[in-house]
Amino acid sequence: MESKLKFNIQAESGNARTGHLQLGSRTATTPMLVQTGMVPAILTSGELTALGTQAIKQSALEYWLRAQGQPEQLGFADIHEHLRWPGIVVGASGADQAYRWAKPRGRKKTGVSFHEPATGQQKMYTPQLAQQWQRLLGCDLLVGFARWEDYYAPVDDLQAAAQQTAEWLGMDKQSLNTLAPVVGGGLKRVRQASVAAAQATHPCGYALLGIDGAVKLAEQRRVIGEIVAMLPTEGLRYLPACGALEQVLMAIAQGMDIVDSDCAATTALHGTAYLGTKRLHLTQEHLAGDSRILVPGCQCPTCQAGYSRAYLHQLLQEQSPVGVRLLTVHNLFVLNQLVDRLRQAIAAGRLAELMADLAIDY
Numbered sequence: 001m002e003s004k005l006k007f008n009i010q011a012e013s014g015n016a017r018t019g020h021l022q023l024g025s026r027t028a029t030t031p032m033l034v035q036t037g038m039v040p041a042i043l044t045s046g047e048l049t050a051l052g053t054q055a056i057k058q059s060a061l062e063y064w065l066r067a068q069g070q071p072e073q074l075g076f077a078d079i080h081e082h083l084r085w086p087g088i089v090v091g092a093s094g095a096d097q098a099y100r101w102a103k104p105r106g107r108k109k110t111g112v113s114f115h116e117p118a119t120g121q122q123k124m125y126t127p128q129l130a131q132q133w134q135r136l137l138g139c140d141l142l143v144g145f146a147r148w149e150d151y152y153a154p155v156d157d158l159q160a161a162a163q164q165t166a167e168w169l170g171m172d173k174q175s176l177n178t179l180a181p182v183v184g185g186g187l188k189r190v191r192q193a194s195v196a197a198a199q200a201t202h203p204c205g206y207a208l209l210g211i212d213g214a215v216k217l218a219e220q221r222r223v224i225g226e227i228v229a230m231l232p233t234e235g236l237r238y239l240p241a242c243g244a245l246e247q248v249l250m251a252i253a254q255g256m257d258i259v260d261s262d263c264a265a266t267t268a269l270h271g272t273a274y275l276g277t278k279r280l281h282l283t284q285e286h287l288a289g290d291s292r293i294l295v296p297g298c299q300c301p302t303c304q305a306g307y308s309r310a311y312l313h314q315l316l317q318e319q320s321p322v323g324v325r326l327l328t329v330h331n332l333f334v335l336n337q338l339v340d341r342l343r344q345a346i347a348a349g350r351l352a353e354l355m356a357d358l359a360i361d362y
């Protein structure tokens with residue numbers, strides 16, 4: 001049974017806002033990060049919760065392929081139970097992945113046809129399957145199916161993708177908690193048409209698709225600002241794209257309520273720790289003899305346990321998974337703390353000052 005979504009905006013500062021999100025018995029404070037990619041693979045549910053994580057992401061496509069399209073092969077009735085995760089689960093259709101696997105002729109009116117890399121089997125993934133499987137998993141928020149195109153694709157392709165996405169959106173009755181996809185690369189009028197088509201279905205919110213890490217930060221800022229200006233205030237705004245720490249904070253300052261994030265882990269995998277919005281590269285030779293705690297004064301479990309820079313340097317040199325875990329814990333703690341500071345600054349009407357302090361353009 002789908003739980004009704006309630007979203008109350010409590011304060012605004014410029015484009016940014018902070019609010020309260022209720023999804024049945026689960027609640028969250030926005031802006032909210034959705035941990036995705038390697039983060040839920042490196043940390044346990046208990047660790048994620050203790051570090052202040054409110055939401056994780058799961059892809060319907062992945063489970064559909066794993067269960068070979070058979071719901072009874074899933075091995076669980078609810079994804080929260082399966083993962084032992086008490087927080088919010090944000091669904092992904094996984095259509096972007098399917099499109100990346102597909103050849104140009106795989107782009108059909110009914111969905112996307114592709115060869116599954118693991119098995120070589122031909123598959124046909126449709127908007128109906130994406131919705132059905134996000135519901136089967138028990139996702140608290142769903143994202144509508146969209147025809148994927150590269151951000152810098154030719155105008156005709158971006159237009160065709162927006163048209164096809166709009167048709168699909170209007171064709172099926174969407175689940176109550178579905179965020180409508182907004183596509184169109186960097187083209188204002190295509191995004192505008194996509195917003196209009198989405199708005200006609202009276203969605204609870206909007207997912208700004210295709211603005212990924214390959215798009216330069218200044219261009220992301222421009223396009224996000226442009227789309228936010230087109231959206232109704234009351235709808236949730238979701239950026240399901242992962243980038244660096246600076247992108248996450250900029251997207252929140254530009255008015256996103258929900259932002260995907262995997263930078264705590266990707267940064268840790270590079271042997272790097274956050275020092276606020278700055279970086280400490282632990283692979284540097286001179287840190288081999290640095291007995292100081294990773295970040296003195298930091299309240300994260302890694303720093304509180306007293307792990308030194310020299311030991312973390314050694315773990316990374318040995319390519320120990322423990323080193324990456326300890327750094328991911330620290331990075332996620334710092335990231336969540338920064339987002340919390342943004343929430344407080346928005347509530348106090350002092351976001352501009354904080355962003356200047358953090359030296360992040362938005």
Ligand SMILES: [Zn+2]
Pocket residue numbers: 294295298299300301302303304330333
């Ligand atoms: Zn720390």
